[in-house]
Amino acid sequence: MRRPVADRPASAVIGLLLLAAGAAVIDWRFDLAGVWNRIETDEVNTTVEADWFAWAALAAAVVLAVLALWWLIARLPRPTEGRVALAATGSDRIDLDVRSVAPRLRTDLERNAPVDRVTSRRFEIRGGQLVSLHAHVDPRADGASLINAANAITESVATAFPDGEVTVRVIVDGPKRAKARRTPRVH
Amino acid sequence: MKVRDPRRTPAAAWPAVIAALLLGGFAVVLGQHAAAELGWIGADSWLRTAFASLDDAQPSVWVLIAGIAAALIGLWFLIAAFLPARRSHLPADGPGDLWVSPRVVEALASDAAGRAPGVLHAHSELRRRRLKVKALLAPGNEAAVADIMEAVGDRLDGLAELEVAVQAKEASR
Numbered sequence: 170m171r172r173p174v175a176d177r178p179a180s181a182v183i184g185l186l187l188l189a190a191g192a193a194v195i196d197w198r199f200d201l202a203g204v205w206n207r208i209e210t211d212e213v214n215t216t217v218e219a220d221w222f223a224w225a226a227l228a229a230a231v232v233l234a235v236l237a238l239w240w241l242i243a244r245l246p247r248p249t250e251g252r253v254a255l256a257a258t259g260s261d262r263i264d265l266d267v268r269s270v271a272p273r274l275r276t277d278l279e280r281n282a283p284v285d286r287v288t289s290r291r292f293e294i295r296g297g298q299l300v301s302l303h304a305h306v307d308p309r310a311d312g313a314s315l316i317n318a319a320n321a322i323t324e325s326v327a328t329a330f331p332d333g334e335v336t337v338r339v340i341v342d343g344p345k346r347a348k349a350r351r352t353p354r355v356h
Numbered sequence: 357m358k359v360r361d362p363r364r365t366p367a368a369a370w371p372a373v374i375a376a377l378l379l380g381g382f383a384v385v386l387g388q389h390a391a392a393e394l395g396w397i398g399a400d401s402w403l404r405t406a407f408a409s410l411d412d413a414q415p416s417v418w419v420l421i422a423g424i425a426a427a428l429i430g431l432w433f434l435i436a437a438f439l440p441a442r443r444s445h446l447p448a449d450g451p452g453d454l455w456v457s458p459r460v461v462e463a464l465a466s467d468a469a470g471r472a473p474g475v476l477h478a479h480s481e482l483r484r485r486r487l488k489v490k491a492l493l494a495p496g497n498e499a500a501v502a503d504i505m506e507a508v509g510d511r512l513d514g515l516a517e518l519e520v521a522v523q524a525k526e527a528s529r
Contacts (some may be wrong), residue, residue, distance in 0.1 A: 176372035177437045182431025183375040187426045194423025210410045215406050226403070226496050227390035233383035235359070240376040244369075292359075299359055306460045308467040312515035318480055319452030339452065340362055343459025 173243040249291045253298050253334045267291055267298045267335055274322060274337055279301050282318030283310030284341060297334040301328075305345045315341060362455050371433040381388035449514040456515055458482040465489055468511035469522075474500035476527055480508075487518045491528045500524065 197205040216222060252264040271289040279287045284304035292299045302322075305316070319339040326337045389403040390396075409416075415423065445455035462480040469478035469489045474497030480489045489508060493500050501524050510518055 172366060172369060173372070176366065176368045179439035180368045180371045180375055180433045184371070184430045184437060187378075187430030188434065189430075191423045191425070191427025191430055194415055194419060195427065196473065198423075208410070210407075211408055217404055223390045224403060226386040227394075230383045230387035233379050233386065237380035237383060240372070240379070244373070251502035266426045284467045294359055306456070306463060306523065308463040310464060311468075311511045312464070315379050315456070316448055316450045316452065316454060319448070319454035320450050323452040336359070337453065338359065338428045339454045340396075340457075341455070341460050342457045344463050 171244050192259045249293055271300050274300055277322055283314055299336050299342040303340050306341050308344050361443050362445045363441040364444045367436040367439040401404045446516040464511050465508045468507040469504045472500055472507045474504040484517055487520045489522045491524045493524050
C-alpha cells in the first residue's frame with residue numbers, strides 16, 4: 170500500500186476539526202467555557218435557508234467527494250514500470266526489463282544465504298530501480314553467512330549495473346512458523 | 357544513491373483512511389441538503405434538521421456521545437499525525453544493503469544459546485538495542501552462562517551492535 174504525503178497534514182487538520190467539534194458539544198452540555206451561549210443560531214439558520222447555500226453545499230459536496238475518492242485511491246499500489254534505460258551511446262539505446270532480473274536474484278539469495286521463501290518487490294528510485302528481496306531466516310543461520318550472501322549479491326548487481334540503474338536490498342525477517350505436526354514428536 | 361530505510365506502517369495510515377471516509381460522509385450530507393433544498397428529492401434536509409436542534413438548551417444523549425467520540429477520534433488523529441514511522445529492521449555491517457528484523461536476531465540468539473553445552477532451553481527478547489537471553493540450564497552447569505554469551509556473540513557477529521544480557525536459571529533435579 171502506498172502512503173500519500175497528504176496523510177499527515179490532512180489527518181492533523183481533520184483531527185483538529187473533530188476535536189473542536191467534540192469540545193463544542195461538550196461545552197454545549199456542561200457549559201464549561203460558555204462559548205455555546207455566545208453562538209447566534211439565528212444567523213446560522215438564516216445562512217442555511219438562503220438560496221445560494223444549497224448551491225454552495227452542492228459544490229462543496231462535489232469537491233469533498235472528489236478529494237475523499239482521490240485520497241483513498243492514492244493509497245492503492247501502482248504497478249512499477251519494468252524497464253530501465255541503460256547507458257546509451259549516440260542514437261542507440263538499450264532498455265532492460267528489471268522483471269527479468271528479479272527471479273535470478275531471488276534464486277541466488279536462496280542458494281547462497283541460509284534463508285527461504287524469498288520474494289521480491291521493485292521500487293522506482295531516482296536513476297533506476299531498487300529490487301527489494303524479502304526472505305525468512307533459517308534459525309540455524311549465523312550473521313556472517315547472511316552478510317556474505319548480501320555482499321555477494323550486491324557486488325554482482327553493482328558489477329552488472331555500474332551506473333546504478335538497478336540496485337538490490339536484502340530484507341530478512343524471522344523464521345516462518347513451522348506447520349503443526351500431525352503426529353506428536355516422540356523423544 | 358541513498359534509499360529510505362525500511363519502516364513500519366506510519367501511525368497516520370489508518371486515521372487517513374478513516375478521515376477520507378469521514379470526508380466522503382460529509383460530502384453525502386452536503387449533497388443531500390442540496391438535493392432536498394433544490395427539490396430533487398422529497399425528503400427533509402438532514403443538515404437543516406441538525407442546525408434546528410442547535411436552539412435546544414442541551415444536546416441529546418446521542419449528540420453528546422457523538423461529540424465525545426469526535427473529540428477522542430480527533431485526539432487520536434492529531435497524535436498519529438505527528439508520530440514518526442519507526443524503523444522496522446536493523447542495518448547489518450558490510451557493503452551489502454542488508455536489513456534484519458528484530459525477530460531474526462531473537463531467533464538466531466535463541467538457537468545459539470539453546471545449542472550451548474548444558475542449556476536445556478533458551479528464549480531471547482530484543483528491546484531496542486538490548487538483547488535479553490533467558491536460559492534454562494541443566495543441573496550443575498552454572499558455567500554455561502559464559503558459553504551462552506560467546507555463542508550468541510559469535511552467531512550475531514556483524515548483524516547488529518547489541519547489549520547482550522543472559523538470565524540463567526538452573527533446572528531442579
